[in-house]
Amino acid sequence: MTDIQTLESAILAEIEAATDETALDAVRVGALGKKGSISEQMKTLGKMTPEERQTMGPLLNGLKTKVADAVKTRQDVLKRAGVEARLASERVDVTLPGRPNPLEKGRIHPITQVMDEITAIFADMGFSVAEGPDIETDYYNFTALNFPEGHPAREMHDTFFFNPDENGERRVLRTHTSPVQIRTMETQKPPIRIVIPGKTYRQDSDATHSAMFHQLEGLVIDEKANIANLKWMLQEFCKTFFEVPSLNMRFRPSFFPFTEPSLEVDIQCDRSGAEVKLGEGDDWMEILGSGMVHPNVLRAGGVDPDVYQGFAWGIGIDRIAMLKYGMPDLRPFFEADQRWINHYGFRPLDMPTLFDGLSA
Amino acid sequence: MKFTLSWLRDHLETEATLDEIIETLTMIGLEVEDVDDRAAFKPFTIAKVLSAEKHPDADKLQVLSVDTGDGNPIQVVCGAPNARAGLVGAFAGPGTYVPGIDVTLGVGNIRGVESRGMMCSERELELSEDHDGIIDLPDDAPVGQPFADYAGLNDPVIEIGITPNRPDALGVAGIAKDLAAAGLGTVKSPAIPVIEGHGRCPVAVDLSGDGAAQFCPAFGLRLVRNVKNGPSPKWMQQRLKAIGLRSISALVDITNYVTFDRGRPLHVFDADKVKGNLAVRRATGEEEFLALDAKTYKPTRDHFVIADDNGPESLAGIMGGEESGCTETTTNVLIESALWDPLTVARTGRDLGIITDARYRFERGVDPGFNMPGLDYGTSLVMELCGGEPTEATLAGAIPQPDLTIEFPVSETERLTGEAVSSQESADILRRLGFGVEEAEELLNVSVPGDRPDVHGKADLVEEIMRIRGIDNIEPQPLPSLSVMGEKILTTGQIRTRNARRTLAARGMSEAICYSFIPADHAEAFGGGADELKLSNPIASDMSDMRPSLLPSLLAAAKRNADRGMADLSVFEVSHVYRGVEPEDQHRVAAGLRRGTSHLEVEGRNWSGNGEPVDVFDAKEDALAVLAACGMDPSKVQIEAASPDWYHPGRSGTLKLGPKVVLGTFGEFHPMTLELIDVTGPLCGFEINLDAIPEARRKANRSKGALNLSPLQPVRRDFAFVLDKGADAATVLRAASGADKKLITSVKIFDLFEGPSLGEGKKSLAIEVTLQPSEKTLTDEEIDAIAAKVIENVTKSTGGVLRG
Secondary structure (H helix, E strand, O other): OHHHHHHHHHHHHHHHHOOOHHHHHHHHHHHHOOOOHHHHHHHHHHHOOHHHHHHHHHHHHHHHHHHHHHHHHHHHHHHHHHHHHHHHHOOOOOOOOOOOOHHHHOEEOHHHHHHHHHHHHHHHOOOEEOOOOOEEOHHHHOHHHOOOOOOHHHHOOOOOEEOOOOOOOOOEEOOOOOHHHHHHHHHOOOOEEEEEEEEEEOOOOOOOOOOEEEEEEEEEEEOOOOHHHHHHHHHHHHHHHHOOOOOOEEEEEEEEOOEEEEEEEEEEEEOOOOOOEEOOOOEEEEEEEEEEEOHHHHHHOOOOOOOOEEEEEEEEHHHHHHHHHOOOOOHHHHOOOHHHHHHHOEOOOOOOOOOOOOOO | OEEEHHHHHHHEEOOOOHHHHHHHHHHOOOEEEEEEOOHHHOOOEEEEEEEEEEOOOOOOOEEEEEEOOOOOOEEEEEOOOOOOOOOEEEEEOOOOEEHHHOEEOOOEEEOOEEEOOEEOOOOOOOOOOOOOOOOOEOOOOOOOOEHHHHHOOOOOEEEEEOOOOOHHHOOHHHHHHHHHHOOOOEEOOOOOOOOOOOOOOOOOEEOOOOOHHHHOOEEEEEEEEOOOOOOOOHHHHHHHHHOOOOOOOHHHHHHHHHHHHHOOOOEEEEHHHOOOOEEEEEOOOOOOEEEOOOOEEOOOOOOEEEEEOOEEEEEOOOEEEOOOOOOOOOOOEEEEEEEOOHHHHHHHHHHHOOOOHHHHHHOOOOOHHHHHHHHHHHHHHHHHHHOOEEOOOEEEEOOOOOOOEEEEEOHHHHHHHOOOOOHHHHHHHHHHOOOEEEEEOOEEEEEOOOOOOOOOOHHHHHHHHHHHHOHHHOOOOOOOOOOOOOOOOOOHHHHHHHHHHHHHHHOOOEEOOOOOEEOHHHHHHOOOOOHHHEEOOOOOOOOOEEOOOOHHHHHHHHHHHHHOOOOOEEEEEEEEEEOOOOHHHEEEEEEEEEEOOOOOOOOOOOOOOOOOOOOHHHHHHHHHHHHHHOOOOHHHOEEEOOOOOOEEEEEEEEEEEOOOEEEEEEEEEOHHHHHHHOOOOOEEEEEEEHHHOOOOOOOOOOOOOOOOOOOOOOEEEEEEEEEEOOOOHHHHHHHHHOOOOOOEEEEEEEEEEOOHHHOOOEEEEEEEEEEOOOOOOOOHHHHHHHHHHHHHHHHHHHOOEEOO
């Protein structure tokens, strides 16, 4: 009895004293190996009387199990300690900056962003997006749009001209996106619902005018579209685009050669501070021109003005971008200044949708 | 168009306040751009100088004691020679802003004497240029009253923007008519007296010259003898000054007054300086003409003049001449009221660079019906202000009669605006605006008056009714849904544009939008510069040519940023380039540029590894990323080492699809190109023509098909080949893949080595070939056979050898 107890405490003490897995294994072999102290004891069982064996058998087996368990436990402790030591040695300074993320660095130009916002809104109203060339003929830019030859309205456009060709015809840089109205009517039968974003050009340059700018044209042609619809549509658009809960709008009679009646649209704003605030205040700001498509324009597009009717509008994309996002000056839009685009640009995955609230 | 409130009230009987008038003007289409309530004049008070003593310390100054009406005399130091005891003038106290000297007064101390304000000259109040002395009012001017009330300076000035279709609103009378139609009162424009005159006008007008009768349908003229020209009366001067005109003399002021009062420009000749008769004729192109603005013009044969025996006396419809102009000494005056062809007047004014109130009105259209009344009105004002005896009026040509009648179904207003307006109300509005209306049930026969040349058809009448009723009355109505769900909103080109932009931004690049026009030498360096793509009137000489490529704009942008210290830059643009003037010559292009060390994932110095200078492969990856974003499988793209001149010939390439379709180019830039744009590298860029990418065939359904995964392990084998340095990696890849198109699923280049051990002009390229068995595990013999085929294919196609 005493021998076994002595043996047990000796082995358990050795296990506890083992400081690495090799030492522990030596203890295990010394106790449980073929020639181990417990194995040697087990061998003596055969020579014992059945009575002795009855007592010693369970005792020795119990010891064997106990030692094996103790080895396992010690093994786990040592392994954990080893892993912890390795991990401690592998520690790095996680406050070091990570690698640059291109998604965080890249920027989308505000014009692109605003065009995507506009597309999201008008797509929802059943419009598709049309386009046309920047270099236009006099016919598409003026004549077909009911600008009579020599009319003062032509002069007001500050047109860029190309040199006359051999037939004396001068191409122009389009002064508005309206030529696409004609080009669309020539190829598509009503009903027509299109918006036309694009570059436009006028010989003019200051803080709010640039020789190149962007316009969004809209055209609706069917058998019923009228000014009441136009008012509704523009109100919906402005409210959604500017993301304000309410926005007072004012429709004023005006003049454009290609619409009759013609309306200019102002939005309510507060100009008392450094930035223009929309939807509050008691000032008005003109933001777009619109009207019923002039019968002569419908005719030029091959559409019968007594059967079909519709409305058109044009809005400055740069201008509404400036209003919404607070750029005070138009000129840097086209200067590709990295500091400007870092500040005013949008991140690559900021894709405007109506389901996430446009710019949210 | 400017006018004052009192001027408007001459024509409009109304109870409306200034605010109501302003609001109504804007809402009927006469947009108010500015209202000057002339508050600046309010602080000036009529004051009397009680005493004037010499300044103790200055010879030219006096110390005044001024009574401003409240019984407490104020001390003012004054340098005006006419300052004296008893003078009544205009006083400004401390805190008053004096416009003529742009100063807000304080309490001053002038050479030791306190001065609490000033007595003002006319120039200090911007009333005239007069600065010889302070304002000297009659003795009975009411001391203590506002000077502005006394001097008629309290009349608010309203400025409205007139759209080109509204010549009728270029006179105060027309504006009053519009306001009255909108319910803001009744018209009370003074009636025009009919002037009979005595005897024939001695000067005849000849319209027989080439084109004269077309240019001038009617020319009214009358002589007024024995006039006395002098300053016009104060009320007229004040009105003209208030709207920004200079008062010249009664005769000249009358023509300006009628121009603004009735929208009817007149001209006056000093009859004694006119030799013989007048003729409307083309300018010879040789004559020089000294106009009333004291400038000399040389009109061409496209332009018309009114000439006498001495030569041109007036640029018809635009500006009179100095030679026959009226002066203080004029005693006999010829008054002209004529009609001129709007387009010719517009062109003449444009060609000669003259903008006048007359041109502005004639090119928009002047009411023919008011031609002779206008002459009579001018005559009556001359007689009233200058005296004299008029002759009968003479009329060359004939007054055109308005003859346009529009059949107007009353329903038209509802059709176009959504708001029904009754026959009665429509007719009433049109009549108030001066239209003739015959009612026949739901159809109106509307005759258009001569002052509305803009009205041609039904839609114009709808506008008239709508604007006078008020657009606010139109209730918004939703646009009915067209119920076409799921149709494509964008064209393929637009989708590619959008995808290219978002992809490049996601690669860390910033989007630029640059001008479509660039300097001529930049355009030429990038294959452009054709004559047909040059602007004839560029806004600046370095913005003259439509760009053939986006790269010069981006390179110039890189330079600007580098000059500001941004050495590392990744920038892109997706926009149009122009290869000709036709619509099909305009191409949608995506281009990008990386400068310095601006790679996809590293830029500049970093603790984990510094960015190396960018090179051709950065540009190539960007280019292929754009193609992939536009639906093009990059593995289908062929890459050729050839590229346009603006690239480094050994570090650039062309992306092609088959022998003909060029998708784009990429590479580092030619040093001469960079020198031209004055920018330094390292720089690399690419350009993809989005229009050149073939449209993917649209499959019948959107199913991606079943996924068949092989249960068998792929097998990988590595090979290294020693090749000539000029051999293409693409050839190696193609040859290796061709060894077994079914089993070989990928070939990757994992090493490139060049070194003396390989021999002069050689390189080693190592590839990893992956075999993916699908039915059964490959035996060693099968794998060896494929390996042998890979080696054979590569050595045959490149002339290289397997590296031992």
